[in-house]
Amino acid sequence: MTLNFDQQMMQHCLQLARQALGKTAPNPLVGCVIIQDKKIIGEGFHPGAGQPHAEVFALRNAGEQAQGATVYVNLEPCNHFGRTPPCTEALIQAQVAKVVVGMVDPNPLVSGTGIQRLKEAGIEVIVGVEEQACQSLNEAFIHRILHHQPWGILKYAMTLDGKIATTTGHSSWVTGTEARQKVHQLRVACDAVIVGGNTVRRDNPWLTTHEAGEPNPLRVVMSRTLNLPKAAHLWDTQDVKTLVITEEGVNPDFQQFLQNKGVEVAELSPLTPAQVMAYLYERQFLSVLWECGGNLAANAIADGSIHKILAFIAPKIIGGKIAPSPVGDLGFTLMTEALSLERITWGSVGCDFWIESYLS
Numbered sequence: 227m228t229l230n231f232d233q234q235m236m237q238h239c240l241q242l243a244r245q246a247l248g249k250t251a252p253n254p255l256v257g258c259v260i261i262q263d264k265k266i267i268g269e270g271f272h273p274g275a276g277q278p279h280a281e282v283f284a285l286r287n288a289g290e291q292a293q294g295a296t297v298y299v300n301l302e303p304c305n306h307f308g309r310t311p312p313c314t315e316a317l318i319q320a321q322v323a324k325v326v327v328g329m330v331d332p333n334p335l336v337s338g339t340g341i342q343r344l345k346e347a348g349i350e351v352i353v354g355v356e357e358q359a360c361q362s363l364n365e366a367f368i369h370r371i372l373h374h375q376p377w378g379i380l381k382y383a384m385t386l387d388g389k390i391a392t393t394t395g396h397s398s399w400v401t402g403t404e405a406r407q408k409v410h411q412l413r414v415a416c417d418a419v420i421v422g423g424n425t426v427r428r429d430n431p432w433l434t435t436h437e438a439g440e441p442n443p444l445r446v447v448m449s450r451t452l453n454l455p456k457a458a459h460l461w462d463t464q465d466v467k468t469l470v471i472t473e474e475g476v477n478p479d480f481q482q483f484l485q486n487k488g489v490e491v492a493e494l495s496p497l498t499p500a501q502v503m504a505y506l507y508e509r510q511f512l513s514v515l516w517e518c519g520g521n522l523a524a525n526a527i528a529d530g531s532i533h534k535i536l537a538f539i540a541p542k543i544i545g546g547k548i549a550p551s552p553v554g555d556l557g558f559t560l561m562t563e564a565l566s567l568e569r570i571t572w573g574s575v576g577c578d579f580w581i582e583s584y585l586s
């Protein structure tokens with residue numbers, strides 16, 4: 227499908243915005259392009275909370291040429307004083323002629339008032355160009371602002387017969403290198419990656435992004451018992467931070483051992499996925515990647531901590547009755563109780579397959 231000029235410029239905004247993947251929480255990913263006579267005269271993106279918005283960088287880049295120009299931005303310009311002043315006023319002051327907006331800002335502090343302010347100032351405003359793509363890029367921001375909870379993604383890799391490890395617990399590796407690279411890219415876009423104690427004991431994972439660049443998400447371990455190995459890779463905090471969350475008063479000696487290693491320890495009682503999500507919301511996180519085993523995944527699904535699932539399927543068979551599966555018991559006995567997933571997309575990566583879907 228060929229894109230018209232407006233769509234192409236909006237796609238360019240999205241491309242600019244992606245340069246800050248994983249760095250903007252709790253703020254959205256925003257890119258901005260300024261056009262005169264169908265030529266780009268300024269562009270910019272929002273690099274992170276506390277820093278100027280995309281529109282301001284693009285206006286600075288365009289300078290005086292912004293007068294009479296058309297501005298493309300994937301999110302409605304803000305109209306409030308937050309950490310930074312309103313972009314609407316900067317656009318009005320620069321005397322731009324037209325603003326093309328990808329989507330309305332769901333933030334109640336903005337929510338249509340940015341568009342209204344620009345129109346009142348005599349600026350032509352068009353809304354909804356490449357809207358679906360704009361919403362998709364900022365799905366975590368939209369969810370966080372509307373539901374006061376980070377966006378939760380469950381990722382797992384399983385064999386064609388639905389197993390995530392052999393009966394002895396061996397799981398390295400279910401998928402090939404290309405799928406693992408895709409996972410590292412996904413980690414770059416997330417603010418935290420969570421596993422349970424079983425995964426630390428079984429896989430001794432690094433949970434880094436080394437095959438996809440920076441930034442690394444905060445590595446989070448949920449453990450009620452702190453029955454964890456002293457030699458885990460996750461306690462190497464030189465380059466990447468780790469947070470262990472346990473319940474109140476559990477194993478103070480091990481907590482001290484972790485803190486001496488530079489690992490942050492927090493206590494939450496009761497320790498549930500929903501509590502952890504609430505805690506990470508308070509810490510300004512946008513998106514959380516659950517890379518846990520089946521039991522924790524089932525609890526996280528059941529208590530509303532998962533909103534999207536990315537499953538990798540390797541064309542391999544393990545067999546066996548007790549080999550672990552990606553999602554533990556959800557208590558369903560009838561097929562009619564099964565969770566129905568929506569908005570399914572799929573594809574292949576290397577020799578494996580992936581399916582992405584949303585929980586309703």
Ligand SMILES: Nc1nc(O)c(N)c(N[C@@H]2O[C@H](COP(=O)(O)O)[C@@H](O)[C@H]2O)n1
Nearest residue numbers: 256272279280301302303308309310333
């Ligand atoms: N249109 C637009 N461009 C950007 O670059 C943005 N970061 C935003 N963010 C909106 O403003 C809120 C944050 O404001 P402060 O950074 O605290 O000033 C954020 O919640 C969005 O609603 N919008």
Ligand SMILES: [Zn+2]
Nearest residue numbers: 279304312313
């Ligand atoms: Zn702004």
